Amino acid sequence: MKTSTKVITIISVIAAVALAIFIFFKFFFVLGEGVKAGELNQVVYKGWIWKTYEGRLIQAGFKGAKGGGSIQSNEFNFSVVDKAVADSLMRCGGKVVELKYKEYNGMLPWRGMQKYIVTEILSVRQGDNSTIIPIVGEE
Numbered sequence: 001m002k003t004s005t006k007v008i009t010i011i012s013v014i015a016a017v018a019l020a021i022f023i024f025f026k027f028f029f030v031l032g033e034g035v036k037a038g039e040l041n042q043v044v045y046k047g048w049i050w051k052t053y054e055g056r057l058i059q060a061g062f063k064g065a066k067g068g069g070s071i072q073s074n075e076f077n078f079s080v081v082d083k084a085v086a087d088s089l090m091r092c093g094g095k096v097v098e099l100k101y102k103e104y105n106g107m108l109p110w111r112g113m114q115k116y117i118v119t120e121i122l123s124v125r126q127g128d129n130s131t132i133i134p135i136v137g138e139e
Contacts, residue, residue: 054079
C-alpha cells in the first residue's frame with residue numbers, strides 16, 4: 001500500500017469514528033432524567049412525514065421577590081415515543097399529571113419534535129379548578 005493511500009485510509013477512519021461519536025452524543029446519549037408535574041394542556045399526534053405524539057404541560061408557580069411576586073406559568077413541551085403512554089395521556093387532558101422524562105441533546109424527527117421524551121406516567125389526579133389569586137395588601 002502506498003503512503004498516500006494509508007494516510008487517506010487513516011483520516012477516513014478517524015473521521016468516521018468522530019462522526020459516530022458526535023451522532024451518539026447528540027441524538028442517543030441521555031443527558032438527564034427527571035420528573036415534571038403540572039396540568040396537562042394537550043397531547044397531539046402530528047407531523048408531515050413522521051407522525052409523533054407531542055404534548056404540553058403547564059406548571060404554575062410564583063416568580064421570586066425580584067419579579068414582584070407575580071404568578072407565572074411555565075410550559076414543558078415534550079414528545080412521547082410509546083403509543084400506550086401517549087394514549088393514556090390523551091385521556092388526561094386538564095388533569096394534574098406527574099411525568100417521568102429523558103432529556104437528549106438533540107431531536108430526531110421520528111422520535112419527536114422535542115428534546116424531552118416522556119417515558120412514563122407516575123401519577124394522575126383531578127386538577128384543582130378553584131383559582132385562588134393571593135391579594136397583596138398595602139401596609
